[in-house]
Amino acid sequence: MSNAAMPKSLLGIEELSASQIQAILERARIFKPVQTQGRKMDRLKGKTVIHLFYENSTRTRLSFELAARRLGADTTSITAQSSSVQKGESLLDTLNTLAAMRPDAIVMRHSASGAPHFLARHLATTIVNAGDGTHEHPTQALLDAFTILEHKPVLNGLTVAIIGDIAHSRVARSNVLLMGKFGARVILCGPPPLLPPELKELSPCVSLCHSLDEAISGADVIMMLRVQLERQNEVYVPSTHEYFQYYGLTLDHMKKAKPDAIVMHPGPINRGREIAAEVADSPRSVILNQVENGIAVRMAVLDLWIGPPTQPDPEKTMQPQMNADERR
Amino acid sequence: MLLIKNGRVVDPSQNLDAPAQVLIRDGRIAKVAERISAADAEVFDAKGLIVAPGFIDLHVHLREPGNEHAETIETGGRAAAAGGFTSICCMPNTTPVNDNAAVTQFIVETSRRVSPVNVFPIGAISSRSAGERLAEIGQMHRAGIVGLSDDGRPVMSSGLMRHAMEYSLAFGLVMIQHAEDLTLTQGGQMHEGVQSTRMGLRGIPGSSEDVMVARDILLAEQTGARYHVAHLSTARSLELVRDAKRRGLAVTCEVTPHHFTLCDEDVRDYDSNYKMKPPLRSRADRDAMIEGLADGTVDAIATDHAPHAGSEKMQEFDLAPFGIIGLESAVGLALERLYHPKHVTLSRLVNLFSCNAARVVELKDRGTLKPGSHADVTLFSTDRAWKLDANQSASRSRNTPFDGREFRGGPEATIVAGRVVWRRA
Numbered sequence A: 001m002s003n004a005a006m007p008k009s010l011l012g013i014e015e016l017s018a019s020q021i022q023a024i025l026e027r028a029r030i031f032k033p034v035q036t037q038g039r040k041m042d043r044l045k046g047k048t049v050i051h052l053f054y055e056n057s058t059r060t061r062l063s064f065e066l067a068a069r070r071l072g073a074d075t076t077s078i079t080a081q082s083s084s085v086q087k088g089e090s091l092l093d094t095l096n097t098l099a100a101m102r103p104d105a106i107v108m109r110h111s112a113s114g115a116p117h118f119l120a121r122h123l124a125t126t127i128v129n130a131g132d133g134t135h136e137h138p139t140q141a142l143l144d145a146f147t148i149l150e151h152k153p154v155l156n157g158l159t160v161a162i163i164g165d166i167a168h169s170r171v172a173r174s175n176v177l178l179m180g181k182f183g184a185r186v187i188l189c190g191p192p193p194l195l196p197p198e199l200k201e202l203s204p205c206v207s208l209c210h211s212l213d214e215a216i217s218g219a220d221v222i223m224m225l226r227v228q229l230e231r232q233n234e235v236y237v238p239s240t241h242e243y244f245q246y247y248g249l250t251l252d253h254m255k256k257a258k259p260d261a262i263v264m265h266p267g268p269i270n271r272g273r274e275i276a277a278e279v280a281d282s283p284r285s286v287i288l289n290q291v292e293n294g295i296a297v298r299m300a301v302l303d304l305w306i307g308p309p310t311q312p313d314p315e316k317t318m319q320p321q322m323n324a325d326e327r328r
Numbered sequence B: 001m002l003l004i005k006n007g008r009v010v011d012p013s014q015n016l017d018a019p020a021q022v023l024i025r026d027g028r029i030a031k032v033a034e035r036i037s038a039a040d041a042e043v044f045d046a047k048g049l050i051v052a053p054g055f056i057d058l059h060v061h062l063r064e065p066g067n068e069h070a071e072t073i074e075t076g077g078r079a080a081a082a083g084g085f086t087s088i089c090c091m092p093n094t095t096p097v098n099d100n101a102a103v104t105q106f107i108v109e110t111s112r113r114v115s116p117v118n119v120f121p122i123g124a125i126s127s128r129s130a131g132e133r134l135a136e137i138g139q140m141h142r143a144g145i146v147g148l149s150d151d152g153r154p155v156m157s158s159g160l161m162r163h164a165m166e167y168s169l170a171f172g173l174v175m176i177q178h179a180e181d182l183t184l185t186q187g188g189q190m191h192e193g194v195q196s197t198r199m200g201l202r203g204i205p206g207s208s209e210d211v212m213v214a215r216d217i218l219l220a221e222q223t224g225a226r227y228h229v230a231h232l233s234t235a236r237s238l239e240l241v242r243d244a245k246r247r248g249l250a251v252t253c254e255v256t257p258h259h260f261t262l263c264d265e266d267v268r269d270y271d272s273n274y275k276m277k278p279p280l281r282s283r284a285d286r287d288a289m290i291e292g293l294a295d296g297t298v299d300a301i302a303t304d305h306a307p308h309a310g311s312e313k314m315q316e317f318d319l320a321p322f323g324i325i326g327l328e329s330a331v332g333l334a335l336e337r338l339y340h341p342k343h344v345t346l347s348r349l350v351n352l353f354s355c356n357a358a359r360v361v362e363l364k365d366r367g368t369l370k371p372g373s374h375a376d377v378t379l380f381s382t383d384r385a386w387k388l389d390a391n392q393s394a395s396r397s398r399n400t401p402f403d404g405r406e407f408r409g410g411p412e413a414t415i416v417a418g419r420v421v422w423r424r425a
Helices: A018-036 A058-070 A091-100 A115-122 A138-151 A170-181 A197-202 A212-216 A240-247 A251-256 A287-306 B073-082 B101-114 B137-143 B158-169 B194-199 B207-223 B235-246 B257-261 B283-295 B330-339 B346-353 B355-360
Strands: A048-053 A074-079 A105-110 A126-132 A159-163 A185-189 A206-209 A221-224 A262-264 B002-011 B016-025 B028-033 B042-045 B050-053 B055-060 B085-090 B118-123 B147-149 B174-177 B227-229 B251-255 B377-387 B406-416 B419-423
Touching: A018 A058, A018 A138, A018 A170, A018 A287, A048 A058, A048 A091, A058 A074, A058 A105, A058 A126, A058 A138, A058 A287, A091 A105, A091 A115, A105 A115, A105 A287, A115 A126, A126 A138, A126 A287, A138 A170, A138 A262, A138 A287, A159 A170, A159 A212, A170 A185, A170 A197, A185 A212, A197 A206, A197 B194, A212 A251, A262 A287, B002 B346, B002 B377, B050 B346, B055 B073, B055 B355, B073 B085, B073 B101, B073 B406, B073 B419, B085 B377, B085 B406, B101 B118, B101 B137, B118 B137, B137 B158, B158 B174, B158 B207, B174 B207, B207 B227, B207 B235, B235 B251, B235 B283, B251 B283, B251 B355, B257 B283, B257 B330, B283 B330, B283 B346, B330 B346, B330 B377, B330 B406, B346 B355
Parallel strands: A048 A074, A048 A105, A105 A126, A159 A185, A159 A221, A185 A206, A221 A262, B002 B042, B002 B050, B055 B085, B085 B118, B118 B147, B147 B174, B174 B227, B227 B251
Antiparallel strands: B002 B016, B016 B028, B050 B377, B377 B406, B406 B419
């Protein structure tokens, strides 16, 4: 598949077709060995990627940066604290300024839902959404699908339980949309105030339940969400203690799940808040695989969106280079 | 003297819908008849046009004083004239708030000087619209306010609302409520429903309006105050108003053109021109508005004209301010959504824009073409094709989701106190 088949920007899973998603996952499979072996390629040599993060996220930013660098791109990162936000510049002005420096892509995270969509309407530069408010986090859903497919043959027919603060989760939204495109069933579970009934309308593949036991019995994939206290200016649950009693994943619960069920978490995890330490560290947890796969998937995204139209050849990696200091 | 000839006069206040001539003398309507001989009068040829009592917009934000970069009394007045309105009521949420006679006086005097249309200020219910203690309602009344509202900052305290309703009785002022329980809407960006869930935007539930309307109707019943629901937007609130009317209470309401035209499904691409309060509601709510406009539950069409500078609206949806401009698109939308699909008759349409609106704020001798009343006349066409171009707007702001919309029929000329203040070019 050539780059032309992708939309100008990667804004969300919603805008992608199943075949486009498949193309991304296939390319990620090509890049995975490059990532695991710590090699580099020059697919994006001469390309510049700006990472613009208006919301704190060490892991996603780092994952994107490493992905870009593994492919030979020049990268630079801007966080809200260091940018001109503080000087009162509007988001559109900031982006126009950055776009004038002619980067090939701007990877952005923003706390406002739709911020990248708003910008994409006014800018010619490719924008990659690294999470917008409570809307979408497309690369997370892609890396989740990639990780699931390392353990299950196909997505079609799987039952994926997503547990936690669904209402405010962009990870849940993107995953629901992705799973729906591949015929997987999604069970969304959480306390009722964090599980609005409208979620059912997101996709016909969705069902809702308020009991953790019910959600995970029969699930092939159990996806725990972080209890995002920073996004709540209201109290939805009485206490984190009570939350864990009803929605925290423990080894006891795991007995009710399918024996080959895997446990996922987009991170960062709160041990003892939504997931017991023993579960996070158990062999059924693929949480660290998700982190590793994140880089391969983001390499695939960058390569498909701004890379050359040719198929990558993982054997054709860059020769280790001596830097100037060593030569001297 | 001005003689309006060849038009079809529609004046619900006199049950009139017939080809007739209107003679204006000294700023007042002198006569309405099939043939009037007034040889020395200037003639306005209204061939093919509807001649109606001047349209009144009960809900306009003029932004002056304080936010003149978005709108002024002059530009807002011009936009009103271009929209076919001869009178507008301006909301008190200016800077400073119109909560005292000095601000009221400033608005009254400035508008007399610079606005082509009549401007009737609405005074704040509470001081600074802070919802704590009553504003100087009596003094504002003397200075010229025609109603009371803390628009944009609803009176959350039931105790204060009751007190204000009682106090307003002494002056016969209507209480206009922006009905919104803020504890239910905190952080909300659009109507709470499937679309907000899909877009990951925090919802503003319909119940936030309903609980406020219900509370206020109970208080209005207790106090005997006249109560008017501003920009009513939900089917449930409409039901509450319908019931209150049935029980004979002095309860009225207005609906905006955007709430009978658009719904939450139209909110797309995080375009902040679709962001307003109350938000665009569900499709069922929107259809209920049309029903209410048709069956008489809704008293008036008001625009909630809310100008915001381009830079303010060109932001993330979360950060953009609420509101759209509406003066110049109102009549076109009413024709498109209500008249052409035959939901309302022409007489009912005129009623919603003039006679009934005048009644809500008790504007004497307006909203009618009876001899002796103010010579405010709106002339509009029901079939002339035109296109809204926001960049040509007389308003200082451009924030409308209707830019580029093609209309069938709209305002053609606006006459205020016998003077033609606007005519379609």
